[in-house]
Amino acid sequence: MEKIFQKLALSSASLVFVLLVGIFITLYSAAKPAIDEFGFDFITNPDWNKEVPIEISSSTAVTPSTNMSDKASSEVKDASIEDEDDMMLDDEDDDMMLDDEDDDVTTKTIYGGLVPIVGTLLTTLIALVFALPIAMGIAVFLAEIAPKNISNVVGIAIELLAAIPSIIFGMWGLYYFAPIIADMFGGYQVSLLTAGLVLGVMILPFMAAITRDSMNTTPAVLKESAYALGATKFEVIKDIIFPYSKVGIIGSIILALGRALGETMAVAFLIGSIFVLPQKITDPTISIPVAMANNFGEASGLGESALFYLALILFIISFAVISIAKFYFLKKAK
Amino acid sequence: MPVLNIKKFSFTYPGVEHPSLKNINLPIKRHAITALIGPSGCGKSTLLRSMNRIHDLYPGNKYEGKIEFTDQDKSVSDILEIKKENEFIELRQKIGMIFQKPTPFPMSIFENVAYGLKIAGVKNKTELADRVEVALKGSALWKEVHDRLDKSAMGLSGGQQQRLCIARAVAVKPEILLFDEPTSALDPISTGAIEELIVELKKDVSIAIVTHNMQQASRISDFTAFMYLGDLIEFDKTENIFLNPKEKKTEDYITGRFG
Ligand SMILES: Nc1ncnc2c1ncn2[C@@H]1O[C@H](COP(=O)(O)OP(=O)(O)OP(=O)(O)O)[C@@H](O)[C@H]1O
Numbered sequence: 083m084e085k086i087f088q089k090l091a092l093s094s095a096s097l098v099f100v101l102l103v104g105i106f107i108t109l110y111s112a113a114k115p116a117i118d119e120f121g122f123d124f125i126t127n128p129d130w131n132k133e134v135p136i137e138i139s140s141s142t143a144v145t146p147s148t149n150m151s152d153k154a155s156s157e158v159k160d161a162s163i164e165d166e167d168d169m170m171l172d173d174e175d176d177d178m179m180l181d182d183e184d185d186d187v188t189t190k191t192i193y194g195g196l197v198p199i200v201g202t203l204l205t206t207l208i209a210l211v212f213a214l215p216i217a218m219g220i221a222v223f224l225a226e227i228a229p230k231n232i233s234n235v236v237g238i239a240i241e242l243l244a245a246i247p248s249i250i251f252g253m254w255g256l257y258y259f260a261p262i263i264a265d266m267f268g269g270y271q272v273s274l275l276t277a278g279l280v281l282g283v284m285i286l287p288f289m290a291a292i293t294r295d296s297m298n299t300t301p302a303v304l305k306e307s308a309y310a311l312g313a314t315k316f317e318v319i320k321d322i323i324f325p326y327s328k329v330g331i332i333g334s335i336i337l338a339l340g341r342a343l344g345e346t347m348a349v350a351f352l353i354g355s356i357f358v359l360p361q362k363i364t365d366p367t368i369s370i371p372v373a374m375a376n377n378f379g380e381a382s383g384l385g386e387s388a389l390f391y392l393a394l395i396l397f398i399i400s401f402a403v404i405s406i407a408k409f410y411f412l413k414k415a416k
Numbered sequence: 417m418p419v420l421n422i423k424k425f426s427f428t429y430p431g432v433e434h435p436s437l438k439n440i441n442l443p444i445k446r447h448a449i450t451a452l453i454g455p456s457g458c459g460k461s462t463l464l465r466s467m468n469r470i471h472d473l474y475p476g477n478k479y480e481g482k483i484e485f486t487d488q489d490k491s492v493s494d495i496l497e498i499k500k501e502n503e504f505i506e507l508r509q510k511i512g513m514i515f516q517k518p519t520p521f522p523m524s525i526f527e528n529v530a531y532g533l534k535i536a537g538v539k540n541k542t543e544l545a546d547r548v549e550v551a552l553k554g555s556a557l558w559k560e561v562h563d564r565l566d567k568s569a570m571g572l573s574g575g576q577q578q579r580l581c582i583a584r585a586v587a588v589k590p591e592i593l594l595f596d597e598p599t600s601a602l603d604p605i606s607t608g609a610i611e612e613l614i615v616e617l618k619k620d621v622s623i624a625i626v627t628h629n630m631q632q633a634s635r636i637s638d639f640t641a642f643m644y645l646g647d648l649i650e651f652d653k654t655e656n657i658f659l660n661p662k663e664k665k666t667e668d669y670i671t672g673r674f675g
């Protein structure tokens with residue numbers, strides 16, 4: 083009986099690894115053509131879906147292609163964002179037709195992932211920088227400062243906030259938040275900043291609720307011991323409650339990071355969805371999940387493979403961020 | 417002149433109709449050990465926790481009467497009058513507390529002992545190191561931990577953790593130490609070490625100790641207060657309480673007829 087139970091537990095546990103490895107292999111094999119074609123240059127190349135003459139070797143091709151992207155970005159600044167989306171689609175149609183003809187036209191389409199990679203990392207960073215201090219403040223307030231009844235009411239509100247589907251955050255962000263951000267910081271309504279801040283609002287309730295819960299596990303007698311030594315409330319929070327609930331707080335950050343890195347719907351509404359490297363924080367750009375969601379339907383061949391390459395990179399980024407957070411900070415916490 | 421003089425003291429928890437302590441009159445004598453004994457729920461902890469106003473971390477308690485604290489410089493103040501945070505801090509630096517379960521902070525052994533000093537404003541590194549060493553030696557812990565002061569305090573045994581908590585309280589040089597059943601979570605050997613330590617501390621501080629263990633009270637205390645259902649039944653020298661109690665209830669309790 084015990085043997086069977088052990089085997090069951092073991093196989094359930096190994097299922098996790100099988101899944102992880104399976105997903106990795108699927109992504110890798112689908113991304114293989116793009117990896118073979120573009121190699122690691124994919125990560126540093128800002129051009130997505132650009133035609134370049136075939137004869138020119140990749141090193142000299144850099145000059146014309148950057149020119150083209152500059153041109154593209156200046157076009158973008160004239161055009162409104164919605165038009166830009168259409169433009170991209172038109173481009174793709176053209177490419178496909180050209181690929182089909184491919185008699186005297188000696189061009190090929192290249193894909194680079196820099197823009198969505200940067201977009202993903204920056205929106206996540208903005209979200210975290212914005213949400214972390216506020217979430218900690220809310221958690222401290224709920225766990226230590228507010229009277230019980232207020233703490234309960236606000237706590238329920240926070241949990242409700244955490245349950246709102248992301249598409250609602252996206253719509254709210256676009257119609258209500260984006261104009262405010264544009265007024266305050268200038269620039270476009272849809273931008274890295276808007277997407278990052280709304281993402282921050284989305285992950286905030288998670289972090290606040292989990293942090294509050296782990297702060298509440300600090301034993302009363304431990305806090306009393308510190309007060310009994312003459313500690314102030316601030317010192318008890320800083321020296322006892324935070325260190326005691328460190329593991330829970332880091333856990334909440336990891337969960338929030340995972341959510342922010344992979345968030346698609348809300349970001350799709352707010353980031354602008356154009357393959358242009360942002361010069362300022364208020365510029366529109368695109369993130370990996372949004373690039374995949376927007377382009378998967380029409381993609382084929384190398385384009386589709388490039389999207390898988392992006393997916394693989396997102397997988398690796400998430401994995402790396404979470405393992406670093408886990409091993410580095412949790413080790414330090416001990 | 418007792419260091420603490422509790423006069424006509426009553427205490428009521430929030431949301432409770434009847435006071436948990438009724439009209440308590442009790443002196444805590446200087447450089448002596450006063451034991452509080454009595455059956456479970458009689459109010460020993462409640463009384464002890466009034467002496468450093470740790471109750472006030474939670475709102476809504478009601479105090480009546482006086483707890484007069486006579487400082488080393490002979491100035492007298494009523495602990496129950498305290499309202500401001502800095503006065504609470506001052507009070508708790510003078511009146512330390514050790515709890516039933518050891519409560520090491522989530523930091524190193526050194527930082528644990530230095531904590532009270534640091535928040536009291538001691539910054540000088542050598543002074544901190546010296547006072548930590550003195551406190552650890554005074555708590556009979558130095559030999560066991562001097563080579564791992566930077567290790568987490570969580571790695572110590574229960575008895576060592578409790579002695580660490582005593583060292584932590586002693587380091588800030590309090591005038592009074594309040595112990596709430598400090599050995600009830602420990603094995604007999606650790607208990608013996610803590611008892612020895614408490615007796616040793618008597619020359620520097622005045623001590624009030626709550627205990628369920630009557631042998632412990634008779635072994636280490638100079639005075640004993642017997643409490644029952646929120647009343648102080650009898651207070652006297654320990655030998656009188658245990659050898660010829662004046663009250664019938666006290667006699668019944670110490671002879672094990674109830675409780
Ligand atoms: N936070 C509280 N709120 C309301 N009543 C309380 C609270 N804490 C204790 N009491 C009540 O006050 C009375 C005295 O409790 P206290 O903890 O002081 O007893 P004790 O003598 O220390 O008992 P023990 O030996 O079990 O520790 C008990 O009747 C208890 O139920």
Ligand SMILES: [Mg+2]
Binds near residue numbers: 462596626
């Ligand atoms: Mg008690």
